[in-house]
Amino acid sequence: MEMRNTTVVTEFILLGFSDHPKHQATLFSIFLSVYLLSLVGNILIISVVNLDPQLNTPMYFFLGNLSFVDLCLTSVTVPLLLVNLLSADGRTSVPKCITQMYFFILLVTTESILLGVMAYDRYVAICNPLRYNIVMSRKQCVLLVVESWGVVALHSLMHTLMACRLSFCGPNVIPSFFCDVPAVLKLSCSDTTPNQLLILVEGSATAAFPLLFIVVSYINIASTILRLQSSQKRQKAISTCSSHLMVVILFYGTICFMYFRPSSVSSLDYDRAVSVMYTFVTPMLNSFIYSLRNKEIKAAIRRILRKKHFPC
Secondary structure (H helix, E strand, O other): OOOOOOOOOOEEEEOOOOOOHHHHHHHHHHHHHHHHHHHHHHHHHHHHHHHOHHHOOHHHHHHHHHHHHHHHHHHHHHHHHHHHHHHOOOEEEHHHHHHHHHHHHHHHHHHHHHHHHHHHHHHHHHHOHHHHHHHOOHHHHHHHHHHHHHHHHHHHHHHHHHHHOOOOOOOOEEOOOOOOHHHHHHOOOOOOHHHHHHHHHHHHHHHHHHHHHHHHHHHHHHHHHHHOOOHHHHHHHHHHHHHHHHHHHHHHHHHHHHHOOOHHHOOHHHHHHHHHHHHHHHHHHHHHHHHHHOHHHHHHHHHHHHHOOOOO
């Protein structure tokens, strides 16, 4: 029997931004600043939601969870990027790469589902306000979040286990700064058809269902707002939804640009820019959208500062 020489790949090389070595220091400073802003913004929201009793409502409970997911999402990708920018060495072992892939899938999908849950919360608050306290009780809110994490953990585990069965024996360069599923599959010398089918069927359904739920919820919300007689009530209803709608557009917009674009507009620099947007620029902007546009968050910050004897 003929023996074929194959090289088993034990590590990947994250290309990152290594084709611009002169800009490494500048890129490190920029990404570190964005990462720190994201940490500060999301930690601020989590702290304010937990410290201020007046924010003990379903909307801010979900917002605190969303900020926690954003905090974890940036921490999964950015620290490794910063290390690689400093060392100019993008090597990472296959197990570390697959582990990062698991948590990335987990957190991105959790954010998607949480945005859907928050849309449902706004739908009940505006379209069925008399039953809001019953439908969105504290127990029900906790149950929604726990179920979301459970479903997403199983979803991420399936994709990760399918990736673990693959063999890597060819090129080991990933043209990105983190381990994304499509990039890893391209490097495999095994049959990736089952992985592709899982992404097409289960992955697409997991991504599309929250978005469809958000669209249907906002169609009903818009219909209810248009029927309101008072302009003041309409303005209040719109203001409670505007921040969430901006976050939804930002999140799904970057995801669609990354994974559902024509192949004619694909390029390495394009992929890098969009990846940077939805991995840690969007999580940073989410916190600022909610904190700067939300009067209740700003009022809660002032109340907490007064309690701590910080005159503002």
